[in-house]
Amino acid sequence: LKFSEIGEFGFIDSIKGQCDIPVKGVIKGIGDDCSVLSSRSGRVLLFTTDMLVQDIHFMISKIPFYQLGRKAVAVNMSDIAAMGGRPLVCLISLAIPVETEVEAIQELYRGMRDICEKHGLAIGGGDTVASPDKLVINISVIGDARKNKVLYRSGASPGDKIYVTGYVGDSIAGLKILTNEITPPEGMGSYFIKAHNEPIPLVETGRNIAASGLASAMIDLSDGLLSDLRHICEESRVGALVFAEKIPLSPELKLLAGSAVFNPLDLALTGGEDYQLLFTVPAENEQGIEKLFKEHDLTPPHHIGKIGQGPGIRMKKADGSIEELQPKGFNHFNRNQRQDYEQGVLDSH
Amino acid sequence: LKFSEIGEFGFIDSIKGQCDIPVKGVIKGIGDDCSVLSSRSGRVLLFTTDMLVQDIHFMISKIPFYQLGRKAVAVNMSDIAAMGGRPLVCLISLAIPVETEVEAIQELYRGMRDICEKHGLAIGGGDTVASPDKLVINISVIGDARKNKVLYRSGASPGDKIYVTGYVGDSIAGLKILTNEITPPEGMGSYFIKAHNEPIPLVETGRNIAASGLASAMIDLSDGLLSDLRHICEESRVGALVFAEKIPLSPELKLLAGSAVFNPLDLALTGGEDYQLLFTVPAENEQGIEKLFKEHDLTPPHHIGKIGQGPGIRMKKADGSIEELQPKGFNHFNRNQRQDYEQGVLDSH
Numbered sequence: 001l002k003f004s005e006i007g008e009f010g011f012i013d014s015i016k017g018q019c020d021i022p023v024k025g026v027i028k029g030i031g032d033d034c035s036v037l038s039s040r041s042g043r044v045l046l047f048t049t050d051m052l053v054q055d056i057h058f059m060i061s062k063i064p065f066y067q068l069g070r071k072a073v074a075v076n077m078s079d080i081a082a083m084g085g086r087p088l089v090c091l092i093s094l095a096i097p098v099e100t101e102v103e104a105i106q107e108l109y110r111g112m113r114d115i116c117e118k119h120g121l122a123i124g125g126g127d128t129v130a131s132p133d134k135l136v137i138n139i140s141v142i143g144d145a146r147k148n149k150v151l152y153r154s155g156a157s158p159g160d161k162i163y164v165t166g167y168v169g170d171s172i173a174g175l176k177i178l179t180n181e182i183t184p185p186e187g188m189g190s191y192f193i194k195a196h197n198e199p200i201p202l203v204e205t206g207r208n209i210a211a212s213g214l215a216s217a218m219i220d221l222s223d224g225l226l227s228d229l230r231h232i233c234e235e236s237r238v239g240a241l242v243f244a245e246k247i248p249l250s251p252e253l254k255l256l257a258g259s260a261v262f263n264p265l266d267l268a269l270t271g272g273e274d275y276q277l278l279f280t281v282p283a284e285n286e287q288g289i290e291k292l293f294k295e296h297d298l299t300p301p302h303h304i305g306k307i308g309q310g311p312g313i314r315m316k317k318a319d320g321s322i323e324e325l326q327p328k329g330f331n332h333f334n335r336n337q338r339q340d341y342e343q344g345v346l347d348s349h
Numbered sequence: 350l351k352f353s354e355i356g357e358f359g360f361i362d363s364i365k366g367q368c369d370i371p372v373k374g375v376i377k378g379i380g381d382d383c384s385v386l387s388s389r390s391g392r393v394l395l396f397t398t399d400m401l402v403q404d405i406h407f408m409i410s411k412i413p414f415y416q417l418g419r420k421a422v423a424v425n426m427s428d429i430a431a432m433g434g435r436p437l438v439c440l441i442s443l444a445i446p447v448e449t450e451v452e453a454i455q456e457l458y459r460g461m462r463d464i465c466e467k468h469g470l471a472i473g474g475g476d477t478v479a480s481p482d483k484l485v486i487n488i489s490v491i492g493d494a495r496k497n498k499v500l501y502r503s504g505a506s507p508g509d510k511i512y513v514t515g516y517v518g519d520s521i522a523g524l525k526i527l528t529n530e531i532t533p534p535e536g537m538g539s540y541f542i543k544a545h546n547e548p549i550p551l552v553e554t555g556r557n558i559a560a561s562g563l564a565s566a567m568i569d570l571s572d573g574l575l576s577d578l579r580h581i582c583e584e585s586r587v588g589a590l591v592f593a594e595k596i597p598l599s600p601e602l603k604l605l606a607g608s609a610v611f612n613p614l615d616l617a618l619t620g621g622e623d624y625q626l627l628f629t630v631p632a633e634n635e636q637g638i639e640k641l642f643k644e645h646d647l648t649p650p651h652h653i654g655k656i657g658q659g660p661g662i663r664m665k666k667a668d669g670s671i672e673e674l675q676p677k678g679f680n681h682f683n684r685n686q687r688q689d690y691e692q693g694v695l696d697s698h
Contacts, residue, residue, distance in 0.1 A: 027393060032502050032584070033431040033568060034395035039493065041390035044376060046383035049489055051442040051476045082382040093400040093487045127400045127487075134480070138442045138487035140398055144388065153381050219382060235381070 003105070004098040008128045011102060015109045023122035026089060035124025037089055037142070044150060046143040048079035054134040062178045065104045067197045068137070069111025075222065076141040077119060077201035078275045082220035084151045084210020085143035087203065090116055092126035095136040108137075119203055151210045151218040151279070156236035156307045160216050160280040163289070163301040165205055167250040168225050169264055170195035172271020182260045191252050199275040205298055206277055212292050214285040221274040226325060228278055229313060236280075239310020242269075242325070244317045248302040269325075280307055352454070353447040357477045360451060364458045372471035375438060384473025386438055386491070393499060395492040397428035403483040411527045414453045416546045417486070418460025424571065425490040426468060426550035427624045431569035432501070433559020434494035436552065439465055441475035444485040457486075468552055500559045500567040500628070505585035505656045509565050509629040512638070512650040514554055516599040517574050518613055519544035521620020531609045540601050548624040555626055557645050563637045567628040573621040575674060578662060581629065588659020591618075591674075593666045597651040618674075629656055 003011065016030055028036040039045075052058060052072050063071070073090055080087045092112060096105060116123055121141070174196030176182040177189050184192065202220075209215050217236055219228045225247070233240050249264050257264035279301075281289045286303075293300050308314075313325045352360065365379055372378075377385040388394075401407060401421050412420070422439055429436045441461060445454060465472055470490070523545030525531040526538050533541065551569075558564050566585055568577045574596070582589050596617050606613035628650075630638045635652075642649050657663075662674045 027499075028501065033428040034397040034434065034492070036432070036499060037394040037396070038496070039388045039390065039392045039394050041388065043388045045386040045388050045394065045491070047386070047438060047440055047473050047489070047491055048383040049440040049442050049474070049476055049487070051444055051478050051485070051487060053444045053478055053480055053485070055481045056444070056479050079382040083385070085383065089396060091396055091398040091489055093398050095400055095402045095405070095485060124396050125398070127398055129400050129402055130405050131402055131485075132404045132483060134483065136400070136402070136444060136480075136485045136487075138398070138400060138476075138485075140396070140440055140489040142394070142396055142491065143383070147387070150376075150385060152377065 001102045002098070003096050003100050003102055003130070006102050011105065011128060014102070015106060021113070021117050021122050023088060023120055026122040026124070029122050030125045035089055035091070035122070040144070042147055043144045044147050046080055046083050046085040046145060047140065048076050049138065049140040050076050050079070051136065051138045053136050060135070063197045065107035066111040069108035070115045071197060071199060072137045072139050073112050073115045073141070074199050074201045075275065076139045077115070077203055078199070078220040078222065080141055080143040081201050081203045081206030082218050082277060083145060084149055084206050084218065085145040086207060087119060087121050087141050087143040089124040089142040090121045091124050091140040093138040094126070095129050095131035097131050097133055097135060100135070145210065149210045149213065151215055153217055153219050153232050153235035156217040156232050156238050156280040157282065158238055158307055158309050160282050160307040161286055161303055162229070162240060162242070162278065162280055162305040162307060164221070164225070164248060164278050164304050165202060165276045165301050166299060167248050167253070168221060168274045168276060169253050169268030169271050170250050171199065171273040172267050173253055173256060182256070182262070184256055185259050188252065188256060192256070196273065199273060201275060202277050208292060208296050208298070209277065209279055212288070214289045214292060215279045215281050218277055218279040221276045221278055222272055224270045224272040225274070225278065226269045226313060227272070232278070232280065233310055233313060236307070237310070239308045240305055240313045241308055242305035242313060242315045244315050246302060246304045248304070350451045351447070352445050352449050352451055352479070355451050360454065360477060363451070364455060370462070370466050370471050372437060372469055375471040375473070378471050379474045384438055384440070384471070389493070391496055392493045393496050395429055395432050395434040395494060396489065397425050398487065398489040399425050399428070400485065400487045402485050409484070412546045414456035415460040418457035419464045420546060420548060421486045421488050422461050422464045422490070423548050423550045424624065425488045426464070426552055427548070427569040427571065429490055429492040430550050430552045430555030431567050431626060432494060432499050433555050433567065434492040434499070435556060436468060436470050436490050436492040438473040438491040439470045440473050440489040442487040443475070444478050444480035446480050446482055446484060449484070494559065498559045498562065500564055502566055502568050502581050502584040504566040505581050505587050505629040506565060506631065507587055507656055507658050509631050509656040510635055510652055511578070511589060511591070511627065511629055511654040511656060513570070513574070513597060513627050513653050514551055514625045514650050515648060516597050516602070517570060517623045517625060518602050518617030518620050519599050520548065520622040521616045522602055522605060531605070531611070533605055534608050537601065537605060541605070545622065548622060550624060551626050554647055557641060557647070558626065558628055561637070561641050563634040563641060564628045564630050567626055570623040570625045570627055571621055573619045574623070574627065575618045575662060576621070577627055581627070582659055582662060585656070586659070588657045589654055589662045590657055591654035591662060591664045593664050595651060595653045597653070
């Protein structure tokens with residue numbers, strides 16, 4: 001069955017039932033001009049949105065629709081996590097090529113629905129339209145947080161310690177495997193592809209960090225560690241020193257790097273889509289934050305550097321020398337800087 | 350200057366300053382993982398989203414970028430208006446072909462910014478990504494309303510009178526002129542093209558209707574009068590009788606119909622994108638609602654029919670006969686039902 005046969009309203013009817021996730025405070029989900037949420041005093045609301053475009057952010061042949069739907073929601077939940085918030089409502093806009101199989105989009109919805117249900121988000125409607133050629137997914141997520149427990153990018157101060165919650169670089173390695181830039185040894189590919197296609201939004205971790213009041217700034221790693229750290233530095237008007245040896249690399253990445261002959265640290269610093277949380281902690285809260293992670297039975301965070309007067313980001317290398325870093329992240333619009341699907345696609349135009 | 354030269358962050362820097370519209374309650378607009386809004390007790394939050402795709406919803410050659418930006422926000426504000434709400438924050442996602450002139454997108458932003466400023470909306474950030482070929486715009490708008498003053502589609506009851514705020518059919522006539530399906534007499538085209546390209550979201554009218562407590566259901570006309578009335582009927586589990594002679598047609602549309610030989614009523618009933626408000630009023634509030642419009646110095650609403658037991662929609666024609674109507678709206682996915690830009694575009698594939 002093609003989309004052209006069922007139409008927008010036919011499709012909406014087919015998924016409406018399974019999208020009705022009961023969430024406290026949600027007065028109306030799908031089925032009106034807007035979704036409606038009750039407002040609670042003492043809390044602030046958080047809004048975020050992310051757009052995924054076929055052949056730029058994903059290729060149909062490289063990710064199952066279920067995982068794609070899941071990921072599209074996950075990356076938005078990660079932004080809510082980065083402020084210390086709780087995601088509540090999700091709005092889904094899809095531009096769908098007319099010849100798409102309805103079943104494929106139902107799989108996409110199933111992925112979105114499952115992650116929403118897991119984290120207690122309501123699906124508050126959206127927009128379903130035709131596309132001349134590419135599938136485009138736009139998700140907006142609305143969340144909330146306790147009024148004085150929101151963590152901005154702008155709160156870091158000189159002397160603060162910089163932490164990251166877990167391994168970086170696995171996702172970009174997965175992307176490079178998917179696009180055949182790296183050929184992994186037998187049996188090693190799936191770990192990295194999973195890191196790329198199934199990111200886990202660290203909602204509980206983000207809430208615990210923010211609620212503790214121990215951190216000063218936070219961001220999620222979507223553009224790449226250096227690029228995202230630069231956002232914190234710019235918004236906080238500070239600089240940073242990163243310890244090369246402290247960047248957490250997975251054993252798998254080190255192994256892959258050995259066999260494929262690349263520097264895993266480069267991937268970890270500039271690759272995007274890790275969706276770990278990067279946060280800063282005033283020196284006097286160092287023990288407190290480590291205790292917090294223990295109490296919540298979370299993997300201890302990695303202390304990777306410290307905030308300085310700045311400006312700019314410097315890196316202390318293994319030999320003790322210090323290098324000024326030009327932060328590099330994705331510039332989706334620049335062919336020479338691109339490290340993702342579009343390279344192959346747009347070059348053929 | 351092309352997008353490929355300036356990049357996402359360069360572009361965001363170039364528009365950041367002008368997007369900083371101060372709105373009460375908005376703690377953080379652009380520049381963090383989420384925008385942040387303070388929450389007020391006694392109010393509910395409203396969320397809506399709409400996606401516009403190049404060559405489906407608009408053609409670059411048929412609408413200036415400024416108007417396109419304005420319209421993309423306006424259609425979302427109209428959804429907030431249809432619930433009786435006040436729009437507060439706007440999230441902007443753009444997928445931009447890499448060879449697009451930066452100036453074009455700045456014009457788009459200027460249009461979005463101007464309508465946001467006019468209606469007191471903050472720009473709460475968004476996402477700017479590359480597109481392989483088509484420009485895609487997704488806007489989400491967050492609004493609020495007094496808790497017990499939200500108007501749903503589901504509130505209509507048999508006996509209620511059906512009103513529409515103004516002329517219908519002008520927008521679809523504008524679309525047909527833009528796509529050369531209708532050739533207007535000298536000097537008449539611009540009125541209809543403006544109706545299509547510059548819709549006015551009836552935010553104040555919607556709020557006044559909802560705040561009065563006199564209406565029972567409301568929707569904005571985006572899919573087409575019959576299709577949108579059908580939404581009210583289905584959600585309210587009622588039917589409707591529409592008086593053909595009472596459908597408000599502009600003098601311009603009647604004149605155009607005469608010269609171009611089409612039935613203006615057909616356009617008015619099935620054409621979309623009028624962004625008028627369609628609402629139902631219990632019989633005992635009829636005088637009240639008409640008084641309300643006078644008090645607020647608004648054009649009187651048009652009483653076009655009444656709600657019945659249903660199901661279905663019937664039309665009373667000029668000769669007194671009654672016709673069962675098959676509601677027709679856009680099915681963007683069905684080539685045979687399409688009445689918009691995609692017809693020409695997709696047929697060439």
